[in-house]
Amino acid sequence: MASQFRNLLQKNRNAVAAAAATGVALAPGVAMTTFMSDDCVHPVSYPWRHTGLFSSFDCAAVRRGLQVYREVCATCHSVDRIRWRELVGVTHTKDEVTEMAKEVEVLDGPNDEGEMFERPAKLFDKLPQPYANKEAGRAANGGAYPPDLSLMVKARHSGHDYVFALLTGYVDKPAGKEMMSTLYYNPYFPGGAISMPPPLNDGGVEYEDGTEATISQQARDVVQFLHWTAEPELDERKKSAGKYLSVLAFVCVATGLWKRWKWGPLKTRMISYVKET
Numbered sequence: 001m002a003s004q005f006r007n008l009l010q011k012n013r014n015a016v017a018a019a020a021a022t023g024v025a026l027a028p029g030v031a032m033t034t035f036m037s038d039d040c041v042h043p044v045s046y047p048w049r050h051t052g053l054f055s056s057f058d059c060a061a062v063r064r065g066l067q068v069y070r071e072v073c074a075t076c077h078s079v080d081r082i083r084w085r086e087l088v089g090v091t092h093t094k095d096e097v098t099e100m101a102k103e104v105e106v107l108d109g110p111n112d113e114g115e116m117f118e119r120p121a122k123l124f125d126k127l128p129q130p131y132a133n134k135e136a137g138r139a140a141n142g143g144a145y146p147p148d149l150s151l152m153v154k155a156r157h158s159g160h161d162y163v164f165a166l167l168t169g170y171v172d173k174p175a176g177k178e179m180m181s182t183l184y185y186n187p188y189f190p191g192g193a194i195s196m197p198p199p200l201n202d203g204g205v206e207y208e209d210g211t212e213a214t215i216s217q218q219a220r221d222v223v224q225f226l227h228w229t230a231e232p233e234l235d236e237r238k239k240s241a242g243k244y245l246s247v248l249a250f251v252c253v254a255t256g257l258w259k260r261w262k263w264g265p266l267k268t269r270m271i272s273y274v275k276e277t
């Protein structure tokens with residue numbers, strides 16, 4: 001599985017390098033499968049294991065993804081829709097999540113004296129936000145607001161593939177491409193110039209389970225985490241669909257048999273008329 005990811009990534013890199021060498025304007029002619037007549041490269045489709053009809057989230061990957069999110073992305077991005085308690089039973093046990101939450105201070109109040117106060121976060125609190133508001137986020141990032149990532153996988157075309165490609169797709173800008181000096185070249189981002197500096201580095205995090213933290217591994221894990229934040233109920237939904245659809249199939253067959261049984265005598269009878277003599 002990991003090698004399939006690496007091969008596809010390498011194929012895509014080669015195509016991007018070819019495009020960069022010929023100039024992005026020529027890109028559509030370079031590799032029709034990868035490029036379209038757009039101002040960005042479309043990601044290839046990666047073999048995600050958790051998107052199948054009968055597959056569930058890989059909790060170990062989601063746990064590693066949470067670690068990447070907390071150690072890397074959380075400096076700039078929020079996942080506003082997720083509360084600590086939702087991680088219980090998915091990435092960590094209740095005690096582990098309670099411990100993690102405790103390390104974060106949240107503003108609460110007002111208390112009896114009308115004062116706001118800080119207290120350690122509890123399970124019902126949201127994951128911490130990096131900035132007090134959008135303006136603070138913009139001010140810290142050269143005018144671009146780092147969007148909330150909770151629903152990002154659902155908010156972009158080919159969500160997971162796009163985020164994975166974006167995170168692993170930083171390359172040198174092609175000759176002749178004009179860009180502000182504060183922007184970074186990423187052919188997957190519409191327009192090619194993004195304000196987000198390349199967030200991932202090889203070995204940028206140290207995984208507890210000993211998995212080697214390459215850029216593509218971290219990207220793969222964080223994308224699975226972001227898919228989970230976008231659809232935490234996905235596994236449950238697939239399970240319910242399985243139950244309901246099998247009952248529905250059974251009921252359909254039973255209804256058919258019932259109908260045949262009920263109509264059998266009527267449909268097989270023969271009516272003959274005897275002339276009165």
Ligand code: HEC
Nearest residue numbers: 072073075076141144145146147152163194195196199222
């Ligand atoms: C130094 C701050 C910073 C860090 C760290 C960072 N980002 Fe970003 N990110 C940004 C900014 C700023 C933007 C807005 C870019 C723009 O609009 O040009 C952005 C945009 C994005 C987008 C949206 C792109 C789009 O199509 O609009 C995604 C997805 C994203 N970041 C994912 C991540 C992930 C995943 C991580 C962690 C691995 C991460 N970012 C780490 C600053 C950051």
